[in-house]
Amino acid sequence: MSLPPRIAVVGAGPAGLLLACRLHQAGIPFQLFETDAGPGARAQGGMLDLHADTGQAALRSAGLFERFQQVARYEDQGLRMFDAQGRLLLDDDGLGGDRPEVDRGHLRDLLLGALPVDCVRWGHALRQAAVDGQEVVLQFGNGVIERFDLAVGADGAWSRLRPLLTDVRPRHAGISLYELSLRNVDVDHPQLAALVGRGTLVAKGGARTLFAQRNADAHVRVYASLPQVLDDGEPAPQETRSSLLEHFADWAPDLRGLIAAADDAVRPWPIHMLPVGHRWDHCGAVTLIGDAAHVMPPAGEGANLALRDAADLADALCSPDWRAALRGHEQVMFARAAESAAAAQRMLLAGSVAQMLEEMGGDSASVASPDARLVDGRP
Numbered sequence: 001m002s003l004p005p006r007i008a009v010v011g012a013g014p015a016g017l018l019l020a021c022r023l024h025q026a027g028i029p030f031q032l033f034e035t036d037a038g039p040g041a042r043a044q045g046g047m048l049d050l051h052a053d054t055g056q057a058a059l060r061s062a063g064l065f066e067r068f069q070q071v072a073r074y075e076d077q078g079l080r081m082f083d084a085q086g087r088l089l090l091d092d093d094g095l096g097g098d099r100p101e102v103d104r105g106h107l108r109d110l111l112l113g114a115l116p117v118d119c120v121r122w123g124h125a126l127r128q129a130a131v132d133g134q135e136v137v138l139q140f141g142n143g144v145i146e147r148f149d150l151a152v153g154a155d156g157a158w159s160r161l162r163p164l165l166t167d168v169r170p171r172h173a174g175i176s177l178y179e180l181s182l183r184n185v186d187v188d189h190p191q192l193a194a195l196v197g198r199g200t201l202v203a204k205g206g207a208r209t210l211f212a213q214r215n216a217d218a219h220v221r222v223y224a225s226l227p228q229v230l231d232d233g234e235p236a237p238q239e240t241r242s243s244l245l246e247h248f249a250d251w252a253p254d255l256r257g258l259i260a261a262a263d264d265a266v267r268p269w270p271i272h273m274l275p276v277g278h279r280w281d282h283c284g285a286v287t288l289i290g291d292a293a294h295v296m297p298p299a300g301e302g303a304n305l306a307l308r309d310a311a312d313l314a315d316a317l318c319s320p321d322w323r324a325a326l327r328g329h330e331q332v333m334f335a336r337a338a339e340s341a342a343a344a345q346r347m348l349l350a351g352s353v354a355q356m357l358e359e360m361g362g363d364s365a366s367v368a369s370p371d372a373r374l375v376d377g378r379p
C-alpha cells in the first residue's frame, strides 16, 4: 500500500483554510503554514458576498453552511448605483437574493473554528521553494526547512510558490483603491447610512469610482478608486482624506460626504492582476489555488473562486489516483478563472454605471433581488 502524500498548504487565507478543513475532515495529513504571527495579527478587512455555486458550495462541501448562515447577512445584499452627479440609477434592496454578505474576519473565524487549535503553523513565512526530483523543498523565514510530495500555494497575489510554475508576475491593473472607514454610521452619520442602504453603493464617473459597503456593527467601508500607472513593485502613492476629496471635487456633495465624514486613516490597495487565462504546465509537486493562481481586479469573485478552487482540489486529493485528479482539477480551475478574470477586466474598463450594469448581466445576474428597480429606466 502506498504512503499518503506529504502535503504542505502555504497560506491561511480563504483558500488555504477551506482546503485544510476538507483535508482534516477526510483524515488526510497536511501541514498548513501562514506568515501571520497569529489569528489576530492583522485586521481582515471588508466584507464578501458568497455566491451559491462557488463560495457557498465550497462551505457546503465542508459541512460549514449552517454555521455560515449564523454569520451571513442576508439583509445586507442591497445595491444602489449612482452617477457622479448623485443621480440614483439603480435601487435594489436585495431582499430575496442569494448572495449573503459576510465579514472577512467572521469567515476566517468560521474556518479556523473547524480546525484543530494547533493546526495552523503561524509565523512561517515561505521564503524560498525548490523542486528536487519528485519532492518540493520549502524554506521559511524562521529557518525551518521541510520536504513534501505536494506543495499547494494558497499564498495570495505574491505567491512564493508560483515562480516554480511560471515566470509570469502580476502587473498593476491601472487602478488603486483607497480604503476609508465610517464607524457607528447609523448614529453618527444617519444620512450617509441611508445613502448607502443595506448593502453596497457604487458611484461611477469616468475612470473614478466610489464603493461603500455596509459591514457588521454599523461600520461602512468606503473604497475610492483612482486610475494610476504604477511600475513593477512601485507602491501606490499615499492619499489623505483631503487629497481624495480633491480627486472627487466635481462629484455630488452627498457622495463626497462619504469621504469627508470618514476617519483619518486611509489604506491604499494597489490592484494587481495576472493575465486573463493565466495557466501553467502541470507539475506533480506544486500547484496553486485562489489569488496565487489567478489574482484579478476585485469584481466580487476572488474569494468565491478561492473557496471553490480549494473545495475542488480537496476532492481531487481525496481521489485514489490523486495525481491524475490534480491535473484534471487544474484544467477546470483554469477555465473557470479565465471566465471570471475576463469579466473582471471588462468591469475594470467600464466608464459608466450603464456599462457596469451591462457587464453584470443587466438587472438579473449580479443584482441580488428579482425585483431590482432601475430608477430612471435603463441608464
Ligand SMILES: Cc1cc2nc3c(=O)[nH]c(=O)nc-3n(C[C@H](O)[C@H](O)[C@H](O)COP(=O)(O)OP(=O)(O)OC[C@H]3O[C@@H](n4cnc5c(N)ncnc54)[C@H](O)[C@@H]3O)c2cc1C
Residues within 6 Å of the ligand: 010, 011, 012, 013, 014, 015, 016, 033, 034, 035, 036, 047, 048, 049, 124, 125, 126, 127, 154, 155, 156, 157, 158, 159, 160, 177, 269, 289, 290, 291, 292, 298, 299, 300, 301, 302, 303, 304, 305, 306
Ligand atoms: C480591496 C479588495 C476588495 C475585494 N473584494 C472582494 C469581494 O467583495 N468579493 C470577493 O470574492 N473577493 C474580493 N476581493 C478579492 C479577495 O480578497 C481575494 O480574491 C481572496 O482573499 C483570495 O483568497 P486567497 O486565500 O487565495 O488569498 P489571500 O486572501 O491573499 O490569503 C493568502 C494568505 O497567505 C498568506 N501568505 C502570503 N504570503 C505567504 C508566505 N510567503 N508564506 C506563508 N503565508 C503567506 C497571507 O498572509 C494570507 O493569509 C477583494 C480584494 C481586494 C484587494
